[in-house]
Amino acid sequence: MSQTGVHLPDQEELIWHNGGGAGDEKISSDQETERRQTRDDSLRTFLQHLRMTPETLLDLASEKESFGFACVCAFLITKLKIRVSFSTLDLSGLPDFSPTRVSVFLSSLPLSVEELVVGPQWARASSLPAFRHFLQRVSEARSQDKDKDKDEQGEGDSGFVRVKSFVFTAESIGPSGAPEILPLVLPGLQKLCLKGNSLAEEGGKALAAAVETGKADCLQSLDLQETGLQLKGLEGLKAVCTAINKKPLQVLETLCLSDNWLGDEGIGVLCDVLCVSHLPCVKELRLRECGIGDVGIERLAVVIKGGHVPCLEVLDLEENRFKGGGVRTLASSLRVERVPRLKKLNLVTFGLEPDAVSMGALLQALTSEGCPTLEDVQLSVGGGKAGDQRQDEEEGEKSKSGNEERVGEGGRKCQAEENLRMLGAGRVPVVRTISLRLEGAQLLPFFEEVVRAPADPPFVCADLSVEKPEIMGVEALTKAMQMRRFGYLRKLNWLLSPPQSEALLSAQTEFLSSFCITPQPLLIEMYLPECGLSEEDARLLGGFVRDGHLPALRLLDLEGNDEMGNEGARAIVRGLDECEVGLPPLEQLDLDSTDFGLFLSEIGALSKAGKLNHLSILSLSLSLLDEDGLFGLAEAVQVGALVSLSSLYLEDNPVGDSEGWRELFRAVGESEKGLPKLQFLGLRKTSAGEEAHVLATAIQRGKLPALRDLNMEDTGLKEEGVKAFADLLRTDALPAHQGSRLVLGAGPYPRLDDDDDEAEEEDTQTDFDQLMAAIVASEKGLPGLSSLDLSGGVLRVGGVWLAAGLMLGKLPSLSEIRFSNMQMGDSLLEALGEAVKKGVMDKVTKIKLMKNSDIGSRGVDSFLNAIAESRDGLPKLSELYLYNKAAGPCGLSVAAALGSGKLPCLKSFGVCFACCFDSAGMRAVGGVFKEGKCPPLLEILRFHYSRERADNASGPRPNFDPLLAELAEREGEIPGITEIDLSGGVIGKEGMCALAAILGRGNFPKLTRVCICSCHVENEALTAFADAFRSRENPNLTALVMNGNRFNKQGVAAFLNALPPQSLRGLSFLGLVGLSAQETDGNAASAELSALVQKAQSQGKLPLNCRVHY
Structure with a gap:
């Protein structure tokens, strides 16, 4: 009833x-x-x-109108036990659902799926209860199935739980979500992929707890790539390894820890459990880019030597930092009785190829009878590194390698050459993938052997990086290509470095022509920057594309090859057009500093035709871009041909007017999909700023949802554009992705008629106060913004809004502040000082406030004293620049900040005030260094004033003698300082003597650059400087810049005569600009100076390679 x-x-x-x-x-x-x-x-x-498939189900679920039908179908598949093959179901591409829809969809999913791929939308806070309920459903069903006779289950029975694998796409779960999700996911699971998810310490401990309680006992594959296990002193890794030590993973076969900077210490932690008793079945161990050095590799080699990984089949150590000893120790461990199943070994490194002696030892091990039955070894080989004296002594005895003799001491180049010849001749057949990084004459021995060998080399894949090759080497490479013996290139990095000789350019053309004979079906990356490509070379490239000889190409870099001209660029574009399929795999096209901007319209048409439909990165900065090109690009956007574009750089292109930009931005806003993947948009030094309001409209309409880096520096941004962006901020319509950067500089853009002085002097400064106020007024602010640059506009009270935004939590991730030339006053620095005291600038790493002439000593003192007086200061600040301020004496506050210990990460510090340091301030700053209280990481110290402003300054210049005197009295080392710049002040005889003491006593062992331009240094002071070196030397100093001072050629002569030989033997640059201008006959003075320099070089007082500018 x-x-x-x-x-x-x-x-x-x-x-x-x-x-x-x-x-x-x-x-x-x-x-x-x-x-x-x-x-x-x-x-x-x-x-x-x-005919329901995973793709069909997901397509139905993606649309609002068919979502319910998808859920019904999924439910019926489970309810009716329909045999549907759902081996993998990728849910990561589905749109963000409401919590209700998430619950309904997950409740309907069949549990017969073998692998589930989930994205961030499923594990966020609003969806987590439903996702957790789904995981509990899986766990309960799995427990029930344990009691069933599996033979009774049909082959395609949808009632049987088959979820064996869980893949969480990048940034799906974080440290806080891991403790809730992992305990439910792991029981009964065979494969878990957490690649790209930041577990850090908390997540690592959650995984460790699951392992220790037996929830991971069935795990066969564990992917922890790029999960932050190295953070906080490797706490996450240590927790996981401790858990494995207590509860071994008996069936784990694949372990991936790549892209976690474990270092040698972390490898030591891993090796403690890398043994039969704890990980007995490990077949694949992947440790790419883990920061492993020689010590770590030696520790791993000890594990291998001990026979602790007998099942190991794959060892991936790509892109680590080992070089010498580690490689030799690893080579000695490669014995069949220790790793009988080892098949694949990856030792490719980046720029740190093993020295020649170590590589020789490895090649010898790989060709020995006791080597494991390796099938695929991947190596990096360089031609010039040969090991140190100790290695030479170890290899001092002559030994045989094939038919070639290898000698230790005195024969290091022979060893390097022998290694190349062994590999080129195919005498190490297990090496199937080779990464060659060769320079100069090193190209010849390898390819000479490739040509001479009786059969083709054993390689299946090769990366070739060539720098400054000699002609004979290029000819040998060309010959190998013509013989069809080098048709397995994967990456080509060709660096000729200008200027190039005609003979070398001719050999380059011959090399390129060999691609017509030997197509490169594997070539995915082709770097040809600034190598002097001619029009003929460009025609060859166009022909390769047209004839389908580069079918797999993903990256083409032709930056800086303006020699090919219009016709060369046209030939390449024509080749793309005439190719039946174009270059569908092409993802990155770098055409900076070429004439390709004239053909952007054609490139847009190719995209419309589907011949560049995977293009992701397009760079056409400084490329003669014209209005027609922008219109053509707009057409491609309008029809959705560029939806894959993630980066678009069109900088340094002074298009005549802004109509083309307006059309492009309008097309983005009115097209059906816009540019949904575009993250980086570079418009610097164009006229795009005049149409910023149209771009803002496109953003408002949601047509640029992925945008995270917008650079509109010097684009002539006007009030209308600023207002439009302020509206975006106020309504939270600007994408706020983590790590995003916003540059809305209002400086003038370069014009085609840049000789027009009136155009350059036009007042383009724009009021940005409303922009900053909008951030504070918005509901969410910009939570992901890491860098903000509004240089060139006007910010009178906006600085206060900036501080308010920080204190109200509207800019919680802000790390870089660049507000230069903005007419800001003391209120900005006073407000930032308050923010420092509140502790809301703890994430800020860079502050650059330059050319703000309205800031005085009050603001500077307030800000710097706030750092010194605050509890935590600026703990992550690495750069602080306060250039070109018209301030009074501020030396005491500078000293207070530098000596406070509140700037522990500061590396570069610069102030540039008129009369900013009186004698007391100078001594105070010097005292900070004298007493060893300066920031421990400080590298660059700049107290300079630009020469032009110094010459025109109305007040007295700062006298740096007291500062230098204090620095000279420092007894211990200040190891970090690499550069000191005191330009624009005054340095007398005492100061120059103190500077000589600083350079000669070794108190600053890493100091390589000293700049004292326009410091009124006279002949007597310069001579005293040289005299002070009579008993001292500084082999580390590479640059001494003394332009614009008061000494003349007689002073220079006295300086060079007094300078002891070899005292500045590392000097590569000496700046003496401005001397000849003091002489009546400038040409004669230059000749005399040149003679003085040559004499000093002949006497060993200046190095022969030292460039002297005068």
Whole structure:
């Protein structure tokens, strides 16, 4: 009986309806069963006709109109136990659902799926309860299935739980989500992929807890690539390894820890559990880019030597930092009795190829009888590194390698050459992938052997990086190509470095022509920057594309090859057009500093035709881009041909007017999909700023949802554009991705008629106060913004808004502040000082406030004293620049900040004030260094004033003699300082003597550059400087810049005469600009100076390679 008094018949009443007896009951039940069977059969037939696949199901679920139907289909597949092959179901591409939809969809999913791929939308806070419920459902069903006889389950029975693998795409779960998700995911699971998810310490401990409690006992594959296990002193890794030590993973076969900077210490932690008792079945160990050095590799080699990984088949150590000893120790461990199953070994490194002696030892091990049955070894080989004296002594005895003799001491180049010849001749057949990084004459021995060998080399893949090759080497490479013996290139990095000789350019053309004979089906990256490509070379490249000789190419870099001209660029574009399929795999096209901007319209048309439909990165900065090109690009955007574009750089292109930009931005806003993947948009030094309001409209419409880096520096941004962007910020419509950067500088853009002085002097400064106010007024602010640059506009009170935004939590991730030339006053620095005291600038790493002439000593003192007086200061600040301020004496506050210990990460510090340091301030700053209280990481110290401003300064210049005197009295080392710049002040005789003491006593062992331009240094002071070196030397100093001072050629002569030989033997640059201008006959003075320099070089007082500018 219902509460309303209306009787509702139950099932039993329906069965016994009309007073039927027992016989009627049986008939009714049979009829009901038959009816249900007919219904189920009809549904099965319907679903089978649908031919439901994972792709079909996901496509239905993606659309609002068909979402319900998708859920019904998924539910019926499970309910009716329909045989549908769902080996993998990738949910990461589905749109963000409401929590209700998430719950409905997950509740309907069949558990017969073998692998589930999930993205961030499934594990965020709003969806987490439903996702957790789904995981509990999987866990409960798996437990029930343990009690069933699996033989009774049909081959395609959807009721049987088959979820064996879980893949969480990058940034799906973080440290806080891991403790809730991992314990539910792991039980019974065979494969877990957490690649790109930041577990850090908390997540690592959650994984460790699951391992220790036996929840990971079934795990066969564990992918922890780029999960932050190295953070906080390797706490995450240590927790996981400790758990494995307590509860071994007996069936784990694949372990991936790549892209975690474990270092040698982390490898030591891993090696403690890398043994039969804890990880007995490990077959694949992947440790790419883990920061492993020689010590770590030696530790791993000890594990291998001990026979602790007998099942190991794959060892991947690509892109680590080992060089010498580690490689030799690893080579000695490669014995078949220790790793009998080892098949694949990857030792490719980046720019740190093993020295020649170590590489020789490895090659010898790989060709020995006791080597494991390796099938694929991947190596990096360089031609010039040969090891130190100790290695030479170890290899001092002559030994045989094939038919070539290898000598230790005195024969290091022979060893390097022998290694190349062994590999080129194919005498190490297990090396199947080779990464060659060769320079100069090193190209010849390898390819000479390739040509001479009786058979083709054993390689299946090769990366070739060539720098400054000699002609004979290029000819040998060309010959190998013509013989079709080098058709397996994967990456080509060709660096000729200008200027190039005509003969070398001719050899280059011959090399390129060999691609017509030997197509390169594997070539994915082709770097040809600034190598002087001619029009003929460009025609060859166009022909390769047209004839389909580069079918796999993903990256083409032709930057800086303006020699090919318009016709060369046209030939390459024509080749793309005439190719039947174009270059569909092409993802990155770098055409900076070429003439390709004239053909952007054609490139857009190729995209429309589907011949560049995977293009992701397009760079056309400084490329003669014209208005027609922008219109052509707009057409491609309008029809959705560039939806894969993630980066677009069109900088340094002074298009005549802004109509083309307006059309491009309008096309983005009005197209169906816009540019949905575009993250980086570079418009610097163009006229795009005049149409910024149109771009803002496109963003407002959601057509640039992935945008995270917008650079509109010097684009002539106007009030209308600033207002439009302020509206975006106020309404939270600007994408706020983590790590995003916003540059809205209002400086003038370069014009085609840049000789017009009036155009350059036009006042383009724009008021940005409303922009900063909008951030504070918005509901969310910009939570992901890491860098903000508004240089060139006007920010009178906006600085206060900036501080307010920081204190209100509207800019929680801000790390870089660049507000230069913005007419800001003291209020900005005073407000930032308050923010420092509140502790809300703890993530800021860079502050650059330059050319703000309205800031005085009050603001500077307030900000710097706030750092010194605050509890934590600026703990992550690495750069602080306060250039070109018209301030009074601020030396005491500078000293207070530098000596406070509140700038522990500061590396570069610069102030540039008129009269900013009185004598007391100078001594105070010097005292900070004298007493060893300066920031421990400080590298660059700049207290300079630009020469032009110094010459025009109305007040007295700062006298740096007291500062230098304090620095010279420092007794211990200040190891970090690499550069000191005191330009624009005054340095007398005492100061120059102190500077000589600083350079000669070794107190600053890493100091390589000293700049004292326009410091009124006279002849006497310069001579005293040289005299002070009579008993000292500084082999580390590479640059001494003394332009614009008061000494003349007689002073220079006295300086060079007094300078002891070899005292500045590392000097590569000496700046003496401005001397000849003091002489009546400038040409004669230059000749005399040149003679003085040559004499000093002949006497060993200046190095022969030292460049002297005067």
